[in-house]
Amino acid sequence: MCSVQKLTSTSPQSEAIVVYTGWERHALVGSDVRLSCSFFSWRWTSEDVTFSWSYRPDGAKDSISIFHYTGGAPYVDNKGPFRDRLEFVGNPPRRDGSILIRNLDFSDNGTFTCDAKNPPDIVGRPSSVRLLVFEKIPIQAGVITGAIIGVVLGLLILVVAIYYLMRFLVARRVFDLSVSKHGKKGKGKEAQQRQASVLVDPAKQKAAASEKKKQESRREKK
Amino acid sequence: MLILLCGIVFLHVAALALLFVSTVVSAWAVNPTSSADLWFNCTTINGVNSCQPGDTGVWIQAVQALMILSIIFSFLSLFLFFCQLFTLQKGGRFFLTGAFQVFASLFVMSGAIIYTVMNAEWVPPSESFGFAYILAWVAFPLILISGLIYVILRKRE
Numbered sequence: 190m191c192s193v194q195k196l197t198s199t200s201p202q203s204e205a206i207v208v209y210t211g212w213e214r215h216a217l218v219g220s221d222v223r224l225s226c227s228f229f230s231w232r233w234t235s236e237d238v239t240f241s242w243s244y245r246p247d248g249a250k251d252s253i254s255i256f257h258y259t260g261g262a263p264y265v266d267n268k269g270p271f272r273d274r275l276e277f278v279g280n281p282p283r284r285d286g287s288i289l290i291r292n293l294d295f296s297d298n299g300t301f302t303c304d305a306k307n308p309p310d311i312v313g314r315p316s317s318v319r320l321l322v323f324e325k326i327p328i329q330a331g332v333i334t335g336a337i338i339g340v341v342l343g344l345l346i347l348v349v350a351i352y353y354l355m356r357f358l359v360a361r362r363v364f365d366l367s368v369s370k371h372g373k374k375g376k377g378k379e380a381q382q383r384q385a386s387v388l389v390d391p392a393k394q395k396a397a398a399s400e401k402k403k404q405e406s407r408r409e410k411k
Numbered sequence: 412m413l414i415l416l417c418g419i420v421f422l423h424v425a426a427l428a429l430l431f432v433s434t435v436v437s438a439w440a441v442n443p444t445s446s447a448d449l450w451f452n453c454t455t456i457n458g459v460n461s462c463q464p465g466d467t468g469v470w471i472q473a474v475q476a477l478m479i480l481s482i483i484f485s486f487l488s489l490f491l492f493f494c495q496l497f498t499l500q501k502g503g504r505f506f507l508t509g510a511f512q513v514f515a516s517l518f519v520m521s522g523a524i525i526y527t528v529m530n531a532e533w534v535p536p537s538e539s540f541g542f543a544y545i546l547a548w549v550a551f552p553l554i555l556i557s558g559l560i561y562v563i564l565r566k567r568e
Contacts, residue, residue, distance in 0.1 A: 330472070331472065332472070333469055333472035333473060333476065334472040334473075334475045334476040334479070335476075336476075337472075337473060337476035337477070337480070338476050338479055338480055338483075341480050342480075342483070
């Protein structure tokens with residue numbers, strides 16, 4: 190049983206082809222949009238590869254064919270809604286069947302379906318991309334939300350970092366001062382003290398004040 | 412002393428819960444058939460409930476951000492309260508906790524004000540304000556009072 194099944198599976202059969210397009214494309218009125226279409230196939234790209242684009246307007250039930258590539262030559266729409274606006278910008282040997290639509294209008298809203306075939310790989314589902322034409326591109330959901338949250342939290346972290354940095358610097362200055370005070374003895378001592386106290390006066394006052402507070406609270410505790 | 416502590420923490424947690432419910436629940440603007448909140452517009456037609464992502468304008472995103480920020484700051488304030496409870500010296504004030512809580516209340520206030528003023532854009536006149544919107548307004552004074560209590564409170568043994 191198994192061996193018979195194996196034999197039948199090795200005979201040349203068509204395998205599935207997978208077509209890729211985008212999901213949605215947003216574009217402004219009057220601009221150009223490039224609709225990309227690519228496919229995955231286990232076989233080498235054959236010379237008879239075909240690409241087919243069809244268009245179904247929003248709200249309509251039927252779709253019309255607007256582009257076909259076969260036998261090495263592209264055939265663009267010359268009668269339908271996209272005449273003189275459609276251009277083939279793909280590269281079939283590289284599995285790219287993209288088209289370019291120029292000068293978009295609101296009537297171009299709809300679904301574009303790409304069907305690619307790579308003989309003998311012909312079994313596959315066509316893939317669709319929705320085109321949305323806007324007056325002005327709307328802001329994506331969540332962009333501004335994320336931006337506001339990020340900025341505020343960033344500022345918070347910045348303030349915390351600066352606070353700790355200032356405290357660290359102040360503590361280091363006080364430490365340096367006390368070291369130099371005990372290190373150098375003699376005449377220069379007083380002059381140095383006065384200089385140092387002028388330099389770090391506010392910081393020293395703060396440190397001294399917190400020291401006093403701590404001593405007071407310790408006394409209070411007792 | 413323990414009673415006071417429990418009371419303060421309870422107030423804080425209750426306000427935080429109100430904030431959470433207000434942000435998440437879909438009841439900012441309600442109608443007999445539909446309800447809208449900061450994230451989705453849900454309609455119930457013939458018993459079928461369907462939700463769609465809401466409007467993506469600048470202002471509604473600002474309201475979303477402010478509500479989320481107020482939740483974050485309130486959480487941070489609760490966390491800081493417990494930190495400061497153990498590390499603050501006697502007689503010290505819970506300034507940092509109070510500051511975060513006051514910021515959270517300011518964010519809620521800003522969010523609620525923006526929603527109130529700009530809701531003509533995304534709420535049709537047939538809809539009335541839902542309970543989640545009211546919760547946001549109720550949470551604002553509670554959080555403010557909680558923050559002020561922290562600022563005034565002194566640590567005792």
